[in-house]
Amino acid sequence: MSAAGENLKINSERLWESLMEMAKIGPGIAGGNNRQTLTDEDGEGRKLFQRWCEGAGLSMGVDKMGTMFMRREGSDPNALPVYVGSHLDTQPTGGKYDGVLGVLAGLELVRTLNDLDIKTKHPIIVTNWTNEEGTRFAPAMMASGVFANMHTLDWAYDKEDSEGKKFGDELKRIGWLGDEEVGHRKMHAFFELHIEQGPILEAENKEIGVVTHGQGLSWTEVTIIGKDSHTGSTPMPMRKNAGLGMAKILQLVDDIAWAHKPDAVGAAGHIDVYPNSRNVIPGKVVFTIDFRSPDLATITQMENEMKVGARKICDEMGLEISFEKVGGFDPVTFDEKCVSAVRNAAERLGYSHQNLIAGAGHDACWISRTAPTAMIMCPCVDGLSHNEAEEISKEWATAGAEVLMHAVVEMAEIVE
């Protein structure tokens, strides 16, 4: 028997209590959490997770990026482990579920297997990836990125927070610098459960998102230079209004994203206007355009269309424009077999589900480059995340954790 039956259920209350208990560490100011990576609060959260895992009989490995690997043995010494997990660190004004649900659902599935005395052929390893959020030390998904060989260890260690403290020093300071080489572990599969951080599942009234792809993304920082001048004493024909140039480009970005529907998106979330004074025509504007699509060629095409159009706009207005690529990753196609395991689990358990494309970056997006990987998403209220008001229902958490368990068990193979 390789898959569990529909009667294999997690302990919903225990999962929820663990989520609430973890949320007491690094409380926010508005009901959420501030447990940023490598702070004392992060260290405390890690200790609690370690204690829970060891209580469930798991043994710990920690790598040189501080990532925690909590192992439940399998019956076959030669079988590669099935990994499951996400991250315990939060945004400065983050929620209680972003990342945390994926880690604690991993713990809960182990606890359930223990309760039922179920053994698997493959070991199961519950993982807490260091610094997924990237708010304190950019970029996001840092430890999984080093694990997948996207960044070097030294590059990560040198990253500084806004106070000039280095990642490497802070990792040592909180006592979570491990001795394992990063990325040496081989995985049979990796599963990450995460809240959707978008509005689709709730709007479609679905309990489970079967994540088939991760969107690729391209961030282009645009700088437009016009001329600071007085809003009153500069005649219209003599203006070089960088703010107006930006406005036309924001409209262009929107037009381009719609032209590449259904899955492409585009917008600018970051906009800085200089000198930002009521009576001075903006002489400089810096803003970042975010284009995403599950198809790499589409991203490239949208970027090119934007650059050509934006240059034309600025040429006509006498503005200078320059572009800098400040971020990006390629789209991800998750592993067919792992995705099927997720879909089968949802079917077997009778949860409503639909395919989904992960819009945000996740540790699973990096790990998919080194191991068969899939993601499961559960709805979150109003699509809200990276916000202390982030909320999910106990039922959604339960459904997600159960689908996670069944998918993991299908890959890890129950032994009689």
Next chain:
Amino acid sequence: MSAAGENLKINSERLWESLMEMAKIGPGIAGGNNRQTLTDEDGEGRKLFQRWCEGAGLSMGVDKMGTMFMRREGSDPNALPVYVGSHLDTQPTGGKYDGVLGVLAGLELVRTLNDLDIKTKHPIIVTNWTNEEGTRFAPAMMASGVFANMHTLDWAYDKEDSEGKKFGDELKRIGWLGDEEVGHRKMHAFFELHIEQGPILEAENKEIGVVTHGQGLSWTEVTIIGKDSHTGSTPMPMRKNAGLGMAKILQLVDDIAWAHKPDAVGAAGHIDVYPNSRNVIPGKVVFTIDFRSPDLATITQMENEMKVGARKICDEMGLEISFEKVGGFDPVTFDEKCVSAVRNAAERLGYSHQNLIAGAGHDACWISRTAPTAMIMCPCVDGLSHNEAEEISKEWATAGAEVLMHAVVEMAEIVE
């Protein structure tokens, strides 16, 4: 004889030296000045000006707003004084001429009349209006506004700077709280020389702007509420992008201003985007639209067109919008006789000149409500002002000061 001949010239070197000497007080970081109102530097600048004026035989009055009135007696005890002046306070990163030229040109014309032993029927009073810039304590043109009964004294005293210090307390602290009631002085005329702060005179190669009108202005602060959401995981049709709504309105503002050419202008210099993060669709944008015209009906019409159009844009996008009027003053038509005195002076002295509409607010705009008033403008390099790189030539300063002197003397009437 009521007007001076073309041979009546100021001492160009002395004016320039005074400008350079004053600029040593409250130096900026890039060659300009930081002599914000009611700072120690403002106090020091006032003391220097007082010393110079007293050296020229002027007697001082100071009102309860700290405005300095430096009096040269006339021959007729019943003749109302001719006032001349501007302001010595600067922007935090201001230039050496904005305001200062108008005050020190007033001093220079008195020194010249002294040198030539010219007496006038009307007294001449050189004025330094407190807090014209309004950067430390909003609004701008504060003391002239109280003088013209646009604001009350207590209202001005209660204004706070960004550190919570009150205008009234700071005025007392620097020792420039006078005892004169504000606005009790009656004027025969008021003349203000100021740099253009715009590009027209330089572009047209004219030495003198004869200011016939002051533009009226309307500032509308617009708040658009959309919905913060993830740039990746929010499908295009489910977005409520406040930043995109703003972009469409910026285009609308530009279209409206052009539709009311030639003298109307419109733009937004102040734009704040929330939460201003690269991967969050803006859920809130606050920006200020600045419409100006020398015609009040045009301003009202532009505002109405903007509000109707902006509401339509936001309705279609599912955004909320609200408007708050945060500033404004009515257009000014300067006094015909005073404007003629300026134009006559430029003609007599052989300076190239053209009519101009003051695009920015000036103390003269408030004083014109209580006394016959006119303004003279001289070019500034590249139209640049409110900037440490603000620059004028000695020749432009000389031309402006000579036209000022001749206009003042025409109104003050030379006595043999």
